[in-house]
Amino acid sequence: MNKTILLDDFEEGMELAVPLKNKFGQVLLGANVKLEKKHKNLFRTWGIETLVIVSDDEGEEPIDESLMAEAETILAKKIYWTPKNKFEENLIQMGMDNILDKLR
Amino acid sequence: MDLKDKILNGVKKLPTLPTVYSTLSEAIEDPRASSEKVAKVLAADQVSAFKILKVANSPFFGFRGKIDTITQAIMYLGFTEVRNIVFALTVIDFFSKDKVLANFKPVDFWAHSIGVGIATRMIGSAIGEKSVENYFLGGVIHDIGKLLFLEVAHDEYSTVLDLVETENISIRIAEKKILGFDHSYAGMLLAEKWQLPKNLQNVISAHHEGKTGDITDRLVASVHVADIMARMLDLGFAGDRLVHEPDKRVWDILNLPEGYFTSCRKRLIEDFDRTIHIMLV
Numbered sequence: 001m002n003k004t005i006l007l008d009d010f011e012e013g014m015e016l017a018v019p020l021k022n023k024f025g026q027v028l029l030g031a032n033v034k035l036e037k038k039h040k041n042l043f044r045t046w047g048i049e050t051l052v053i054v055s056d057d058e059g060e061e062p063i064d065e066s067l068m069a070e071a072e073t074i075l076a077k078k079i080y081w082t083p084k085n086k087f088e089e090n091l092i093q094m095g096m097d098n099i100l101d102k103l104r
Numbered sequence: 105m106d107l108k109d110k111i112l113n114g115v116k117k118l119p120t121l122p123t124v125y126s127t128l129s130e131a132i133e134d135p136r137a138s139s140e141k142v143a144k145v146l147a148a149d150q151v152s153a154f155k156i157l158k159v160a161n162s163p164f165f166g167f168r169g170k171i172d173t174i175t176q177a178i179m180y181l182g183f184t185e186v187r188n189i190v191f192a193l194t195v196i197d198f199f200s201k202d203k204v205l206a207n208f209k210p211v212d213f214w215a216h217s218i219g220v221g222i223a224t225r226m227i228g229s230a231i232g233e234k235s236v237e238n239y240f241l242g243g244v245i246h247d248i249g250k251l252l253f254l255e256v257a258h259d260e261y262s263t264v265l266d267l268v269e270t271e272n273i274s275i276r277i278a279e280k281k282i283l284g285f286d287h288s289y290a291g292m293l294l295a296e297k298w299q300l301p302k303n304l305q306n307v308i309s310a311h312h313e314g315k316t317g318d319i320t321d322r323l324v325a326s327v328h329v330a331d332i333m334a335r336m337l338d339l340g341f342a343g344d345r346l347v348h349e350p351d352k353r354v355w356d357i358l359n360l361p362e363g364y365f366t367s368c369r370k371r372l373i374e375d376f377d378r379t380i381h382i383m384l385v
Contacts, residue, residue, distance in 0.1 A: 004363030006371055049230045050361040078335070081349035087360060088350060091329075094365035095336040095347070098373075 003055035007048055010040045015054040022046060063100060071099040107260060107283055114256025115293045124149055125187075125194050132183045142183060143174040152193065158382045159189045164222050164240070164375045188241040192221070195244070196383065199251045203258065206265045208343055211384055213251065216340030217244045218383055219376045223330035223339075224323075226368055226375075231358050233322060242307040245300075246327050249291030249308065250275070250343060257283065268344045275343035276312060288312060313351055325357040333365065339376050 002017040013034060020029040020043075028046060029039075035053075043051070075095055083089040120126075124145070131142050147153050153174055160177040161169050165185075171177050178186050201210045221243030228239035253261045260283060267278040279286040291308040300308075303323055311327045328351060334340065335347045361367075 002363075004361060004367040006367055008371065009367075047232050049232070050364060050367060052362070078345055078347045080346070084352055085355060086362060087355045087365075090363055090365045091332065091336065091350070094333070094369045097366060097369060098337050 001055050002052050004050050004052050006050055007040065007043055010035065010043070010051065012037050014051070017052045017054045020048065020051065022048075067100065067103055071096055071103060074099050107257065108285070111252070111256055111283075111290060112293065115252065115297055118252075118255070118294070118297070121191075121194055121198065121298060124152060125190055128187055128190055132187055137183070139175050139178040139183075142178055142186070146174045146186075146190070152190070155193055155382070156186065156189055159193070159379070160186070162375065162379045162382060164225055164379065182237060184237040185240075188237060192241055192244045193383065195248070199255060203254050205254065205258070205262050206269070208254075208265050208341070210251065210254070212341035213247070213343070214340070214384055215376075215380050216334055216342045217247055218380055219334035219337070219339030219372075220244070220246060220327065220330045222375050222379060223333045223372055224326045226372060227326040227330055227358065227360070228322075230360060230364060230368070231322060231326070233326075238301075238303055238323060239326060242304055242323050242327050243330050245291075245304065246307050246311045246331065247287060247291070247342065248294055249287030249289065252290045252294050253279070253283070253287060265343065272346075273344070274346050274348060278344075286312075312348070322357055325354040328354055329358065329360075333372065337369065337373060339373075340380075 005014075016029060016031055016033045016035065019027045019031050021027055028048075032054075035051075075092070079092065079095075083092055128142065128145050131137055131145050134141075146156060156174065157171060157177060159165075160171045160181055161167060165181060167180050171180055174186075181189075196214055199210060203210060221240040224243035225236055225239040228236035233239070253264070264275065264278045264282045267273065267282060268275050271278070276286045276288075288309050288311070292305060295305045295308050303321075306321060306324050307327050310321075310324050311331060313328070331342075332347055332350055335342060335345075338345075
């Protein structure tokens with residue numbers, strides 16, 4: 001499973017899931033590269049703010065169904081639209097994660 | 105006198121911003137300005153100088169605890185960003201914090217605005233914006249028109265907030281129903297009085313649409329999305345609890361990295377918690 005992280009959350013040993021590109025689409029580092037300490041400053045110099053890394057988060061405990069239903073009810077009171085693209089889906093997921101954190 | 109005239113008169117009667125801001129702006133605009141000269145202007149008010157240093161050390165600026173003097177703040181953040189911090193603090197102090205209406209408290213309003221400011225700046229960095237100086241301030245002042253209503257049309261705004269509660273509609277729709285125009289328009293009146301730069305005027309007038317005539321206005325698009333993020337995460341209170349639908353065009357303007365929102369959520373909340381304690385105490 002891939003996960004997007006902020007550069008501030010960089011940790012040595014993480015593995016790039018997709019090639020790292022600059023804003024012009026040029027590949028700066030290939031996929032599957034294991035990140036070393038030196039990379040963090042290098043990325044900062046390149047203006048990189050986020051990284052897509054390989055993550056084993058799917059090993060996390062599944063969310064209880066009733067908890068999920070409660071979170072969905074709370075969210076539905078605030079949102080009257082359906083997501084049109086991956087950005088909006090992720091925006092809603094952010095809201096969902098937040099409510100679940102508060103309910104747990 | 106109709107309501108619009110009442111608001112217009114209210115704007116005319118509002119005082120100009122405190123002299124520290126205009127003195128600072130003059131000092132910065134002087135082509136021979138030195139950081140020492142600007143620092144001297146700011147250091148004249150010890151309480152403000154102390155607050156500026158605390159804000160400059162806020163985590164979202166990236167210099168956690170490294171800035172000890174106003175001269176260092178100018179060196180690390182630049183003249184414009186320091187001036188913007190002063191402006192944000194000045195505007196927060198400018199409006200009365202006692203004019204509470206039902207569940208709408210200025211302190212919660214400013215918490216929301218600061219949350220939008222932090223999120224706007226984070227988006228600015230994420231999209232590789234070179235000049236992010238106006239991003240935090242743009243977020244902080246985007247809803248300034250609401251405070252103008254609170255200040256000069258207190259009773260009418262109370263009706264607006266009642267309508268939000270009873271009909272569960274957005275504050276913007278309620279403003280239009282009761283007052284005939286919304287806080288974007290009211291905010292523009294104030295922005296013109298204070299002669300704010302054009303890009304900040306655009307933020308105030310167009311943050312709900314997420315775009316101006318200029319499709320490359322990334323600041324307006326960033327504030328539009330940041331407002332949605334702050335509402336989604338309940339950062340402060342903007343007058344209603346609804347999360348408005350993003351304008352579909354902002355995604356092309358911003359081109360954010362995939363998975364951006366879930367990746368920055370915890371950082372945004374952490375930065376928000378720390379910053380509101382600095383700016384609202």
